[in-house]
Amino acid sequence: MIEFEGVSKVYQHNGEDLRAVDRVDLNIEKGEIFGVIGFSGAGKSTLVRLVNLLEKPTQGRVLVGGEDLSQLTNPDLRKVRKRIGMIFQHFNLLDSKTVLHNVAFPLSISGVPKSEINKRVEEILEFVGIAEKANQYPDELSGGQKQRVGIARALATSPDILLCDEATSALDPETTKSILNLLKKVRDEYKITILMITHEMNVVREICDRIAVMENGRVIEKGSIFELFSNPQHVTTQNFVRTVMENEIPPSILEGISKRGGNRHIYRITFIEESAGQPVLSQVSKNYEVEVNVLFGQITELQGIPFGHLVVELQGDDKEIIKAIDYIQHIVAIQEVVAHAG
Known part of the structure; x- marks a missing residue:
């Protein structure tokens, strides 16, 4: 046209x-x-x-x-x-x-x-x-x-x-x-x-x-x-x-993580379509020796398609975290955004 x-x-x-x-x-x-x-x-x-x-x-x-x-x-x-x-x-x-x-x-x-x-x-x-x-x-x-x-x-x-x-x-x-x-x-x-x-x-x-x-x-x-x-x-x-989908971790949260120390990793997990309704993090907590702390998140709809992301902190032994990440990435997209914040 x-x-x-x-x-x-x-x-x-x-x-x-x-x-x-x-x-x-x-x-x-x-x-x-x-x-x-x-x-x-x-x-x-x-x-x-x-x-x-x-x-x-x-x-x-x-x-x-x-x-x-x-x-x-x-x-x-x-x-x-x-x-x-x-x-x-x-x-x-x-x-x-x-x-x-x-x-x-x-x-x-x-x-x-x-x-x-x-x-x-x-x-x-x-x-x-x-x-x-x-x-x-x-x-x-x-x-x-x-x-x-x-x-x-x-x-x-x-x-x-x-x-x-x-x-x-x-x-x-x-x-x-x-x-x-x-x-x-x-x-x-x-x-x-x-x-x-x-x-x-x-x-x-x-x-x-x-x-x-x-x-x-x-x-x-x-x-x-x-x-x-x-x-x-x-x-x-x-x-x-x-401006409409904030995905940056507030500095105050990062500062708190740094002060607590320990073996921690921060990841951004992206949910698209049917994966937005799956209890991925709940399964991680049940099946692996890993604690999941949700720092920030947003789920919206784009052209009728559910889309969202969560920024999470994974705490635990490195081997267990690797297993958890392997499980997550078979379901949704995951990317480490701050490595070893402690």
């Missing part, structure tokens, strides 16, 4: 090249929710503006539905843009217009007959859950309600693609969750492809099928939610994952 082929965007700043997007290759499939995440200045907002040619690539091609946008005539480009809706961080509503007229605006400028406009707006407002707000003005709405208006406006022209640029950044966590649920509903019921730009890892974990991580204009890592959360390779990706 959306393809970036060796795409770069270079700006001139004080006589020097500023490379906002640097040789990006991405393929976003029809009907998926694809997230692009990165810190401020990573190039993600520039990337999304290349999709509807609000920014023209300096090099490479952006294809939408197989069409190279840069090769289209202005009338054909306008037709493509009608198939692309956009949702903004700060809503971009017309304060002097009612909810109804805000949603109707893109239809009005497209020359759609008034009778059709009223029918479509009524349908969309019902879909996004704010039909009763039709005659109110933006300053009478909450942030979540304003974003629902923004989503309704983006859907008014029946687009194939939705571009979401930090669509939940101005919202509280509870409202964010409701908006993400609405976007999933949009994808599922209207079969719309959604490209989501964000700096919030909890957002991509909640809604996206695949993600790309950007840094300094480049895509440094990409893959499914499960792949990047369970085994992030780049340090930036690891830092993002850590």
